[in-house]
Amino acid sequence: MDIEPAFFETNPKAGSVGQPLDRVDGRAKVTGQAKYSAEFNNLPGLVHAVLKTSDVAKGRIQSIDTSAAQKEPGVLAILTHQNVPKLAKTPNDPEGKKAIGAPMGFLPLTSDQVHYAGQPVAIIVADTLERAQHAAALVRVQIAAEKPLASYVDPRAELFDPQKVQDGKTDGHTVRGNPKAAFAAAPVQLTHTYTHAINHHNPMEPGATTAHWEAPDRLTVYESTQGVTRTQKALSTMLGLAAEQVRVVTKYLGGGFGCKGSTWPHTVLTVQAARAVGRPVKLSLTRPQMFTSMGHREDQTQTLKVGATKEGKLLALIHEKTSTTSPWDNYAEPNSRIINLLYKCPAFESTYQLARADVMTSTFTRAPGEAPGSFAIECSMDDLAYQVGLDPLQIRLLNYADKDYSTNKPWSSKSLKQCYARGAELFGWSKRNPKAGETRDGRLLVGMGMATASYPVHNNQGTARVRLYADGHALVQTGATDLGTGTYTVMTQVAADALWLAPDKVRFELGDTKLPTAPNSGGSVAAGTVSSSIYMAAQDVWQKLIKLATQDKKSPLYRAKVADVMVENGRMVLKANKAKGEDYATLMKRNETADIEGTGNGKYGAGYESGLAAGPADSGHQDDMAGHSMHSFGAHFCEVKVDPELGTVRVTRWVSVHAAGRILNAKTARSQIIGGSIFGIGSALMERTVRDDQFARYTNASLADYHIPVNADIPDMTVEFIEEHDPYINAMGVKGIGEISMVGVAAAVANAVYHATGKRIRSLPITPDKVLQAKAMQV
């Protein structure tokens, strides 16, 4: 592409963007200065809340005896469904749920109904945490328990077609072409079933809320959330307050991974408890409570039928997913989305089936949909490669999607072929023995597998405010959140370049509803949307300065046309004669202007090539959005060593190459890809939450028993990015890398296990028991 991005025009090579700048918040974090949401301990009269939760998964509360707990010293309040004040709206009806934007259509403490194990049945407030914990243990809850249903696997489960999944966002039934006939006629037919264990997000920082009613109608909440604006909307709606009466603050997050993308019951209950006791109240979920309070990835089965020519060209893909949902929601990850678009295939069909069980609702979890969906399609592509005698990389090139066949739109940009080529080179893919089960290292079996990654750029927009001071520093603000991945750092870099400042002259603030609205940090949208809004806000500042200069009789630019002036090295100069101009400090000081403010709107689909980004905020950015399919792409290459006697699988080499538009910081981006890939390795090899069939309650709700990888499980990882200029995505050309790093990882590992052993394991995680079982089976 010969069109240079607007960003590079205003700031050539000296820029900070893309450089491996150290985290600007690093010092604050390692010295304990960074305040997380459970650390606002200086609030006047702060007291502590703990949740009492249900032991059983289904039933009705018959009585709650709080008498012993009430007598304990320091106990301030015990709220149950019998005495909790009524809310203006609850998510318990569809209209309320929609207005609140709640993840789950059920709020505890609104009736005697128990719908899931771990459901809060009381919230206890005391002057110290220990007293609250002790009192909670003394609360006696009698529940008339009924036999619960734990999963879609239970023969009693009634499956239904939800029509829409993911809270109505995604169609539950998609058909393209004539898939059934195409599959029936296909010379090569594969039908395989994949299962995925329940996974939990398990961020280091648990869900936490500190609620402070500063006045009867004014609430401030320090909340561990990926979106302050969404939380503000949910809380104000439930409380019957105007949005501006509720301030939500999230300065730092210790990870979220989707579980902090919504407002969950514990937050609402803490706010109600604070109102009841008339003091600020803090609640921090315990680790076991984290397994039942903020959603999870649902247990699921996918069946994928692949029809292909003898040469390996896809003819039909038919995908069915069956999964567990809660008694009140129709949540299912949209697995089919990636299967529909990853390859060139003329016929596609997807259906979803759900079963209601007595469990907490599932929610977005680390690349929701794309992660398990890619497991199915990328293992099946591997099968197809072996079946038709092609290299796994060749089968993918043979079926390369030159456009998005699911929408019939061109890609805004796609550098997947470069990712494949570079990844294969870094990994040494060409040295791989094409035959499975024939590479050894002593008694260990060695396997090499690969898989494709893809993640959409989701439609979103956000705003930012930039204040440039005549003395050469700037304040940049937006209500975004930093999950810990580096938002503070990369946005400082973007603002520095856009304002021609050194990064240490930029103060960047986020995580407060008092700041301009930004989207939830989720679905990989933050980097692109927030950076573009900051860039646009900086352009607004420059436009104001140029206007000021052209109207200032003492300026060398007096009476110049605004369109004839450009900014270079912090100076406003005539395009035709760059010697003529002045720097902003001179201009501002002469005009006795201490500072100047600009605002900007960063939008999906308002890219720089069309000039839409530079135009008015509401100019037809629809064009770019409607005209292109926007996705990141990448490729993973994995080596495993399998002990065939012990069933253990260890990842010994890893290469990931991604193309995701502009990369804002080489260091934080690499770290983020490494982290996401480790998530994927975790879900591939060890992560699973076990829900007891009879009790519908988890049996391993701790970080000792729910295994996530340790350092020793992870080899040195090679991560690279393909440079990619996407002119349509947004003003900064940033696609976002929050989730793509995990997509395809489980398949790459499973494909490597197949290559090592000659056995295909289609059930995640691939634990030693499954490896031993597969060894015993023929095929």
Added chain:
Amino acid sequence: MNNFAYQQASKAKDATAIVRDDKQAAYIAGGTTLLDLMKANLEQHSQLVDINLLPFKGIEKTNDGLRIGAMERMSDVGENPIVQQQFPAISESLLLAASPQLRNMASMGGNILQRTRCGYFRDPAFPCNKRVPGSGCPALQGDNHNLAILGVSDACIANSYPGDLSVALAAFDAVLTLENAKGKQRRVPITEFYLLPGNTPQKETVLEPGELIVSITVPAAAYTQRSTYLKVRERSSYAYALASAAVGLDVQGGSIRAARVALGGVGAQPWRSREAEQVLTGAPATEATFRAAAAAALRGAQPREHNRFKVELAQNTLVQALQKVAG
């Protein structure tokens, strides 16, 4: 977590008297097991008696082997040169356990008394015969993928001791010295220290009220020096064993003169396998012998739906461990 009193004992007699007389009292050393149990409301104690000042220390060679004070920390014992050189299986069992932070805190006596990781025991919301006798055992039909297959009963299939150290101690005939409130000491082989669940899974050891573990002695032999501990788990560190094997061989001229075998992760208690030792003793140190020994060790296995794989896994683990020490 309930309120409790805390006091530090400077003499063994003070400590044992308190715990003998107050059934709700407990000793605390490193606290790495006890505090977890208390926080989860699995144990409620009226008072904790801190025994960290008691003089049950030392890692020393004796006339016939090794003596380790019960208050020594896992990390200190695991990294001790005598233990590493003459009892490698014991050193490995310690260093493959838990995490460095936990090993720095946890005492040897506390390690021996750690409790099962069975998910039904660990969550008071579930019935559990070990926790509430007679309430039932959901693990029989439920999530039993990492529970025991040897020595189990219809009341309980937990691996009552889920750790590593006692597996190595069981293999090498370690003896515990216990001291009661009268200051009287008795010696109990670790293979007789743990109790099988039978109908009383709540009774896990032969410790009497107030009795303390004072020290561990392990006799030295050719097979303790030629020993190893092999641990198989779902991740490379900080995980309990799916199966493990502590083995020692005395091989001369290709023939096994003496052998010691214990299995972890598969038994209701650390599982000494004299059946395997019988097969090994006097036989050639070959894979065929090792396979036969492994088969003998697992002959009485009673697997259930999700832990059936352990029958094969434990055998393969044992074979690999034997191959490693046979050289």
